[in-house]
Amino acid sequence: MFRNFCLSIAVLALLSGAFPGEEALAASPLITVVKPGAKKDAVSLARLSATGPNGRLFVQTLTRDLELSGWFTVAQNGSVNVSGTVADAGGGIQTRCDVAWGGKRFGWARVSSGQTEVRRQAHQLADEMVKQIAGKKGIAQSKITFVNRRGANRADVYVCDANGMGVLQLTRDNVAAVGPRWAPNGHDIYYTSFLHGYPAIYRINQTGGYRKALAPFRGLNTGADISPDGSRAALILSYQGNPELYVLSLSSGRIRRLTNTPHGAEASPCWSPDGRCIAYVSDATGKPQIYVVDVASGQSRRLTYKGTENVNPDWGPNGQIAYATKRSGYEVAIMSASGDSSSRIIPGPGGECEHPSWAPDGRHLVCSCRSALYLLDVEGDPPVKLFNIPGNWLSPDWSDK
Amino acid sequence: MQISKLMMVNAALMCALVFTDTGCKNADGSWRWPWSKDRSVLGTGDGVNDVGSGFSGATDLNRITDEMGNVISGARFEDVLQPVTDIRFNPVYFGFDSYSIPPQEMPKINAVAQDLLQNNNHVLVVEGHCDERGSNEYNLSLGENRAQTIRSILVNLGVAADRIQTRSYGEEKPAVIGSGEETWRLNRRGEFALYQR
The missing domain is CATH 3.30.1330.60 (OmpA-like domain)
Incomplete structure (x- = not known):
């Protein structure tokens, strides 16, 4: 029973074409450029006139968004043409443009104020182009949260746009912070902070507007991941003696324990897209490996056998689980929910890569490699550094939408 | 009913006992910890602070209970002791x-x-x-x-x-x-x- 529905997630994803690739090619009429990696349409912004600084920010943002979408390249001449004007107006811009490709077109007219709004409008246009031209879900409007670690017990939580722009510091505690994760509502972030001198789980808003403790109990409180319907949190607590996986109902406040490993430590819980299973890490057999538990029955199953350690599972919208596997060093891999017999390494920029997190398009991943954050593409586009700010950046989590 | 009665008895007992899982109720209805470092470690019992813990910040849920309905407590030494x-x-x-x-x-x-x-x-x-x-x-x-x-x-x-x-x-x-x-x-x-x- 359990085995059946966990498998059915992967099968459904396949049937519904959630995996990018073959179907995307069929849906897209204009394939003009073939790079290593996925096939793309070339977009020309040559006839998009942008004179002021905000207009240039709009074009710069749109360019990066289109290239990071995986479906386009930006070139002088392309089969997709964006024409019109982006004029600085007030503190923002006034946009009037036209997107044309293969006999089709759509118009785009917006007014915005402030730099954040300018970027957001470019993200909206990029996602609209991905949707209308490639027939796919765009990621330009999604966000990434992560940690900047400065030294012993010194860190803060940050957030940025999916293209690495608009890096914003959310907390100003300068105290250890671990594993920020987006709630499915796209506004809240749950993370573990040592704000009070011990690890407790907190909920903060993406604007840094508020902070509330979800679990400040005895022992360890960490790893809150919110179920896709927003009703439950999967967390790691040790108030009963050693770290175990629990599910907390956010409406009733009642918790239920899902693991019972008196000599093992659990970590990194992560919900399946249908909210019926939780993938997690356990060292019950000696080394950390990835397991999946059926929440209703409490039945667990080990997923990983390759490599000495397998950690950081992230269950994507396509039914695939991304994780870090230790072969010679840590590498990012993906597998189906049936286990790692069918796993595939996703090449990084070289060196150790950890903590992958799926983008909402089920095609891209963000991970940490040698103190920087990189975007990976399961379709084969080369890794892209998210931003170029010096520092130790880690534990990225991509928002669900 | 039974649970709330039990909790009242429990709370009364706690005034005498140190390091148990519930606090004492003040006249104004707020919760007080016998070993609190200062008066700011007060829960109002309205969900702003967790009734069952000495945690001094705002909590997300009013209380968290286990499968048996017992309130899970923080009462961490770091929050309440020197x-x-x-x-x-x-x-x-x-x-x-x-x-x-x-x-x-x-x-x-x-x-x-x-x-x-x-x-x-x-x-x-x-x-x-x-x-x-x-x-x-x-x-x-x-x-x-x-x-x-x-x-x-x-x-x-x-x-x-x-x-x-x-x-x-x-x-x-x-x-x-x-x-x-x-x-x-x-x-x-x-x-x-x-x-x-």
């Missing part, structure tokens, strides 16, 4: 990816047990740490298991279990910054923090 700063213990060192205690480290734990057995007003937080290698989320859990292992040994040596709490810093607070075998060895450790009750 640290003892003039007594220091040597850190206990661990092997790679391991939370068992090497035999040569046992005398250090014995020394901590002696202090706790001789000073009934002392309580302890055991702090678990890891080296920088591996997943930092897993390392938090590994560090907690290291602290729990030391805690079990102290309990076996005769220290009451409710006098020992744990906290894990995982790899977040290394004793020595850097990489290499010797640095990693010095960072895989258990530390001890005494509090006065």
Whole structure:
């Protein structure tokens, strides 16, 4: 029973074409450029006139968004043409443009104020182009949260746009912070902070507007991941003696324990897209490996056998689980929910890569490699550094939408 | 009904008992901790503060209960007690990816047990740490298991279990910054923090 529905997630994803690739090619009429990696349409912004600084920010943002979408390249001449004007107006811009490709077109007219709004409008246009031209879900409007670690017990939580722009510091505690994760509502972030001198789980808003403790109990409180319907949190607590996986109902406040490993430590819980299973890490057999538990029955199953350690599972919208596997060093891999017999390494920029997190398009991943954050593409586009700010950046989590 | 009645009896009892899981109700309906450092550690009972814990910040849910309906409590020593700063213990060192205690480290734990057995007003937080290698989320859990292992040994040596709490810093607070075998060895450790009750 359990085995059946966990498998059915992967099968459904396949049937519904959630995996990018073959179907995307069929849906897209204009394939003009073939790079290593996925096939793309070339977009020309040559006839998009942008004179002021905000207009240039709009074009710069749109360019990066289109290239990071995986479906386009930006070139002088392309089969997709964006024409019109982006004029600085007030503190923002006034946009009037036209997107044309293969006999089709759509118009785009917006007014915005402030730099954040300018970027957001470019993200909206990029996602609209991905949707209308490639027939796919765009990621330009999604966000990434992560940690900047400065030294012993010194860190803060940050957030940025999916293209690495608009890096914003959310907390100003300068105290250890671990594993920020987006709630499915796209506004809240749950993370573990040592704000009070011990690890407790907190909920903060993406604007840094508020902070509330979800679990400040005895022992360890960490790893809150919110179920896709927003009703439950999967967390790691040790108030009963050693770290175990629990599910907390956010409406009733009642918790239920899902693991019972008196000599093992659990970590990194992560919900399946249908909210019926939780993938997690356990060292019950000696080394950390990835397991999946059926929440209703409490039945667990080990997923990983390759490599000495397998950690950081992230269950994507396509039914695939991304994780870090230790072969010679840590590498990012993906597998189906049936286990790692069918796993595939996703090449990084070289060196150790950890903590992958799926983008909402089920095609891209963000991970940490040698103190920087990189975007990976399961379709084969080369890794892209998210931003170029010096520092130790880690534990990225991509928002669900 | 039965549960709330039970909790009232419980709350009354707690006024006399230190280190149990509920607080005392003040005349204004707020909750007071007998060992609170200051009056700011007050829960109003309206969900702003967790009724069952000494946690001093805002909490997300009014209360969290287990499968039996019992309120899970924080009541962490760090929130409500003053640290003892003039007594220091040597850190206990661990092997790679391991939370068992090497035999040569046992005398250090014995020394901590002696202090706790001789000073009934002392309580302890055991702090678990890891080296920088591996997943930092897993390392938090590994560090907690290291602290729990030391805690079990102290309990076996005769220290009451409710006098020992744990906290894990995982790899977040290394004793020595850097990489290499010797640095990693010095960072895989258990530390001890005494509090006065």
